[in-house]
Amino acid sequence: MTRARAFLTKEERLSVESAIAAAEKLSSGEIRIHIETICPTEPKERALRTFHILGMKKTAARNGVLIYVASASRKVAVIGDSGINAVVPHGFWKDVVDVLTDSFARNDNAEGLKKAVLLIGEKLSHFFPYSKDDVNELPNEISFEDETGGDSQPNDEK
Secondary structure (H helix, E strand, C coil), X not given: XXXXXXXXXXXXXXXXXXXXXXXXXXXXXXXXXXXXXXXXXXXXXXXXXXXXXXXXXXXXXXXXXXXXXXXXXXXXXXXXXXXXXXXXXXXXCHHHHHHHHHHHHCCCHHHHHHHHHHHHHHHHHCCCECCCCXXXXXXXXXXXXHHCCCCCXXXXXX
């Protein structure tokens, strides 16, 4: 079983978090990644629950995006807040999910997350362009199940 924190090394986490910062320079959108070990429900349902727990509805333009990953369950979901959902077409995140699942199948976890994050930034730039007075409204750090009250056993690695 792939524990949530073992999904990425510390160096990979830092690299992915740098990609989040870079992607957020393409758009005013806010991107978060949450990793759990087991997804006890449908991944989209779990992602929505996590979106609320992480306080992602706090952005002024309601333009937060969550990449949800269940490492051992091998499930992913990408969801956006209501401001995004109001302007993007149905199936908007399919190519992002495809990048993630293809990369994870090759055990290329960090590169898959970085590609997905940069793709999100590029896609959102058409609807939520970056402005020089943009404020980083949500943290760029990856969150893990033990930080949000996940149902799986927490990993003791810090």
